[in-house]
Every structure is written in structure tokens, then in C-alpha cells.
Amino acid sequence: MSSLxxxxxxxxxxxxxxxxxxxxxxxxxxxxxxxxxxxxxxxxADTDWARLAAxxxxxxxxxxxxxxxxxxxxxxxxxxxxxxxxxxxxxxxLLLALPVAWLGAANITPLGKASYVFGRGxxxxxxxxxxxxxxxxxxxxxxxxxxxxxxxxxxxxVGFISKVVAEAIExxxxxxxxxxxxxxxxxxxxxxxxxxxxVLPVVLGTVIFEWDINIRRSTIMxxxxxGGLGLVLFRQMAMINYGGVATVILAVLLLIALGEVISHYAxxxxx
Amino acid sequence: xxxxxxxxxxxxxxxxxxRWRRFRFPDTLYRHAALLTVLVVIAYGVERLDIDLExxxxxxxxxxxxLAQRYFPPNLAxxxxxxxxxxxxxxxxxxxxxxxxxxxxxxPLAWVASANVSPSPxxxxxxxxxxxxACRSVHEMIWTILLVAVLGFGMLPGVVALTLFCIGxxxxxxxxxxxxxxxxxxxxMRATGAGRTQIFVFAVLPxxxxxxxxxxxYTWDVVFRAATIVGFFGAGGMGWYLRESVQRIxxxxxxxxxxxxxxxxxxxxxxxxxxxxxxxxxxx
Numbered sequence: 001m002s003s004l005x006x007x008x009x010x011x012x013x014x015x016x017x018x019x020x021x022x023x024x025x026x027x028x029x030x031x032x033x034x035x036x037x038x039x040x041x042x043x044x045a046d047t048d049w050a051r052l053a054a055x056x057x058x059x060x061x062x063x064x065x066x067x068x069x070x071x072x073x074x075x076x077x078x079x080x081x082x083x084x085x086x087x088x089x090x091x092x093x094l095l096l097a098l099p100v101a102w103l104g105a106a107n108i109t110p111l112g113k114a115s116y117v118f119g120r121g122x123x124x125x126x127x128x129x130x131x132x133x134x135x136x137x138x139x140x141x142x143x144x145x146x147x148x149x150x151x152x153x154x155x156x157x158v159g160f161i162s163k164v165v166a167e168a169i170e171x172x173x174x175x176x177x178x179x180x181x182x183x184x185x186x187x188x189x190x191x192x193x194x195x196x197x198x199v200l201p202v203v204l205g206t207v208i209f210e211w212d213i214n215i216r217r218s219t220i221m222x223x224x225x226x227g228g229l230g231l232v233l234f235r236q237m238a239m240i241n242y243g244g245v246a247t248v249i250l251a252v253l254l255l256i257a258l259g260e261v262i263s264h265y266a267x268x269x270x271x
Numbered sequence: 272x273x274x275x276x277x278x279x280x281x282x283x284x285x286x287x288x289x290r291w292r293r294f295r296f297p298d299t300l301y302r303h304a305a306l307l308t309v310l311v312v313i314a315y316g317v318e319r320l321d322i323d324l325e326x327x328x329x330x331x332x333x334x335x336x337x338l339a340q341r342y343f344p345p346n347l348a349x350x351x352x353x354x355x356x357x358x359x360x361x362x363x364x365x366x367x368x369x370x371x372x373x374x375x376x377x378x379p380l381a382w383v384a385s386a387n388v389s390p391s392p393x394x395x396x397x398x399x400x401x402x403x404x405a406c407r408s409v410h411e412m413i414w415t416i417l418l419v420a421v422l423g424f425g426m427l428p429g430v431v432a433l434t435l436f437c438i439g440x441x442x443x444x445x446x447x448x449x450x451x452x453x454x455x456x457x458x459x460m461r462a463t464g465a466g467r468t469q470i471f472v473f474a475v476l477p478x479x480x481x482x483x484x485x486x487x488x489y490t491w492d493v494v495f496r497a498a499t500i501v502g503f504f505g506a507g508g509m510g511w512y513l514r515e516s517v518q519r520i521x522x523x524x525x526x527x528x529x530x531x532x533x534x535x536x537x538x539x540x541x542x543x544x545x546x547x548x549x550x551x552x553x554x555x
């Protein structure tokens with residue numbers, strides 16, 4: 001290689017580097033400017049600092065510290081309700097997720113590209129809508145009560161469960177499936193005896209993981225009209241009994257910690 | 272064990288052992304017990320929560336007719352107002368600020384909360400873990416309600432709530448990324464006498480940079496989804512208008528707002544997926 005072409009190439013590379021460097025600097029400056037602008041809009045323009053100082057944050061925080069022990073007996077039932085809602089919602093989510101996973105797994109989807117895209121679309125829709133929004137929709141459809149909350153969480157769970165399950169189905173070992181096809185099994189038989197046994201641990205692990213998340217979600221479903229701890233929280237908030245609110249939140253934390261321990265051991269037992 | 276018996280055994284035993292069964296005694300007991308427990312929990316839950324199972328089959332139909340009668344057609348004029356469009360922008364700013372601040376706080380926390388390179392394994396490690404777990408455990412809407420009570424209505428409590436959510440979400444994923452790094456560079460630097468900060472900057476950071484960037488963008492996506500709703504509990508953004516329409520029982524306005532929320536969240540998800548792909552290409 002002559003020195004001339006080498007020089008030209010070095011110059012080209014250094015020019016490219018300078019350009020990436022300047023693009024990068026530009027991106028960082030833009031990001032920082034956006035931060036400053038957001039800070040201005042949110043913290044400077046939208047917050048009434050004079051009132052905030054007068055109302056004294058410390059005093060409000062202090063009132064949250066007044067633990068309301070008298071509320072504890074009333075919390076046992078809603079806590080159990082909340083855990084049950086999460087359990088039913090996870091199982092319902094599983095029930096709804098299996099057909100969606102079947103549609104959204106590229107290797108077994110029944111109608112080719114069309115049903116694959118439809119299945120993936122359902123997954124995205126389920127995941128993109130916040131559980132509060134699902135809750136509002138179901139409360140207006142089935143009325144106030146636990147059922148609305150359970151359906152909302154079940155529908156919200158579908159996206160995650162079916163996505164993981166569909167990916168597991170796409171990764172199954174093809175050996176057993178080919179063997180079954182070779183001896184004349186039909187599609188349903190291949191699904192039941194070739195695919196299900198291979199993905200079952202993944203399905204169960206995912207449902208337990210989702211159950212853990214659903215416990216967290218079910219603590220707020222009371223805010224849109226399903227019962228449980230969320231309703232108690234809402235009532236305490238409405239009564240401006242901040243000590244009671246703190247007590248409810250402690251119950252929430254306890255329930256979530258318990259759920260995390262149970263799900264940890266349940267997942268271990270399966271895998 | 273599901274394997275066949277060794278051929279040296281007596282012929283009758285061999286025949287019995289060769290008869291294939293899917294699961295043997297203790298396994299079958301555990302499986303049936305687990306299934307029974309699940310069924311009992313379902314039955315107990317349905318009974319206790321007073322769920323009217325007869326209403327279940329018609330849910331889809333009733334939902335369809337409710338949506339068709341009360342929510343249709345969505346009042347698109349309501350979301351075309353300048354105020355509402357402005358709130359979409361505010362939601363974007365809230366999610367952006369919360370993600371930036373949350374990620375900046377999550378980075379040192381994740382460093383302390385990583386099992387392999389934590390600068391303070393005795394005291395800092397459990398504390399940082401506990402803090403990240405507490406941020407994760409409390410649902411972002413409960414954070415919002417609490418902070419609205421302390422800070423008053425407005426965008427500030429929303430941003431603080433989303434920041435806490437972001438710390439819990441990104442902190443856990445960041446710490447997991449640190450725990451998954453190759454120990455080689457860390458050991459090499461430790462052997463030459465590097466301090467914990469030097470190890471973090473020169474051995475850990477280069478390894479997790481790509482994963483963290485992807486996680487950050489994904490976190491923004493999730494935070495944005497939450498930011499569209501925090502207004503429902505008194506913080507600013509699009510949720511504020513949702514709450515106001517719900518309280519007026521203006522169903523067609525609610526429908527329009529819900530549609531717009533779903534739309535912007537889908538757009539955010541697409542943008543986030545595209546950005547993650549681009550950035551993974553650019554810095555990998």
C-alpha cells in the first residue's frame with residue numbers, strides 16, 4: 001500500500017471520528033438542555049414554592065409517622081382479599097395468555113403471518129395500557145367489585161405471560177416434534193405432547209413471577225373501585241388519617257415481602 | 272428415577288420396570304397436591320370475593336355494548352384542545368426528568384447494591400438493596416398519592432413519585448447487569464492495586480455501558496406509561512384530564528382521552544424499541 005492512500009485513509013477515519021464526536025456532543029447538549037427546560041417547567045413554573053414552604057412539609061411527614069395501631073384488626077380481611085385477587089388474576093391471565101401465545105409464536109401460529117401479527121398486537125396492547133386504565137374500563141363494564149379488578153389485572157398480565165411463553169415455544173427442541181410428526185401425530189397432538197411438556201416449566205415460572213407483580217398491582221385496584229387494601233388506603237386518605245395511611249402501606253409492604261418469599265421458593269421448586 | 276431397571280435383575284421385575292410411566296409415586300403426589308391447592312384457592316377466592324360467575328361469560332358482550340353505547344363515539348374535540356395537547360407535552364417532560372434523575376441516582380445505588388464489586392459490602396450493600404426493594408415494592412400510584420399529600424397538587428409530586436419508581440426499576444436491572452459482568456478485568460485491576468472507584472470506572476463501567484443504555488431507554492418507556500396516569504391521583508399530565516372527565520361522567524371525553532393515552536404509549540414503545548436498536552448498533 002502506498003503512503004498516499006494510507007494517509008488518505010487515516011484522514012478519512014479521523015474525519016469520521018471527529019464527526020461522531022461532534023454528533024455525540026450535540027446529543028449530550030440537547031439532552032442536558034431538555035433536562036433544564038423540564039426542570040424549569042416542572043419545578044420553577046408549576047410549583048407554588050411559597051405555599052409549599054408555608055404548609056411545612058415536615059409537619060405533614062410527621063403526621064405520616066403517627067402509626068395507627070387501632071386499624072390493624074381491620075386490615076386482615078382486605079389483605080387476604082388483595083392476595084386472593086392477585087392469585088385469581090394471575091390464573092385468569094394465564095388462561096387468556098395461552099391462546100395469545102399460540103397465535104404469537106412464529107413456529108406454531110395457525111394462519112401464518114396474519115395470526116402472528118394479530119397475536120403480537122394483542123400482547124402489545126395488553127402491556128401498553130396501564131392497569132388503572134384497564135381497571136376503569138372493566139369497572140364500567142362489570143360494575144364495582146373484585147371482579148373488575150381481577151379482570152383488569154388478568155388482561156394486563158396477558159402481555160407479559162404470552163410474550164415469554166411464545167418465545168419459549170419458538171425455542172423448543174424440534175426433535176420430539178419431528179419424531180411425533182413422523183409417526184403421524186396431528187397438530188393438536190404435537191401441541192399437547194410435543195410442545196406443552198417442553199414449555200411447562202417456563203409457563204409456571206412466568207405465572208409465579210407475574211403473581212408477584214399482581215400482588216403489587218392489586219394493592220391499588222381498590223382506587224378504581226375494586227376492593228382490598230387499595231380501598232382501605234383510599235378511605236384513610238379521604239379521612240386525612242395519615243397515620244392510618246402509613247399503617248396500610250406497612251401492610252402492603254408485608255404482603256409484598258411475603259409474596260416475594262413465596263414466589264422465590266415456588267420458582268425454585270419448579271426449576 | 273424413571274430409568275429402566277438394570278438387565279441383571281429377575282425377568283418379572285424387568286418386565287414391570289420396563290412398563291413406562293410418566294411420573295412415579297412422590298412426583299404424582301406433589302403434582303396432584305399442587306393442582307388441588309390451586310383449585311381450592313380458586314374456589315375459596317370466588318366464594319370470599321363474592322364473584323358472580325354467571326356474569327363472566329357475558330363480559331365481552333357487555334363490555335362491547337357499554338363501549339358502543341356510552342363511550343362511542345369518542346369526543347375527539349375534547350382532546351384537540353390546546354390545554355390537553357399541552358398536557359401531553361408536560362407528561363413527556365415529567366417522564367424525561369424523572370428518568371434522568373432516577374437513573375443518575377440508580378447508578379451509584381446499583382453499584383453499592385451489586386454483590387460482586389460493591390464498595391461497601393457489609394453496611395452499604397444491604398441498605399442499598401433494601402432501598403431499591405422499597406422503591407419497587409410500593410406501587411407508583413401509592414407513591415403519587417403520598418407525595419401529593421405532602422407536596423400538594425402539581426407536576427412536582429408526580430416527578431418525585433416517578434423518580435422513586437425509576438430508582439426501583441432501573442436500580443434492580445443495573446445491579447443485575449453489574450453482577451453478570453466478566454470478573455477478569457476486575458481481578459486484573461485489583462491485582463495491580465486499583466481502588467474500588469477505579470475498578471468501577473475502568474473495569475465495570477465499560478462492560479455494562481451498553482446494557483445500561485438499553486435499560487435506561489426501556490425505563491423511560493415504562494416511566495412514560497406511568498406518567499400518563501399519575502395525574503389521575505393529583506399529579507400533573509394527561510391523567511389529570513382523565514380524572515376530570517371521569518368525575519364529570521363524560522364518557523365520550525373519557526373514551527377520547529383513553530384512546531389518546533393508548534396511542535402515545537404505543538408511540539413511546541415504538542420510539543424506545545427503535546432507539547434501543549440504534550444505540551446498540553452505535554456503541555456496540
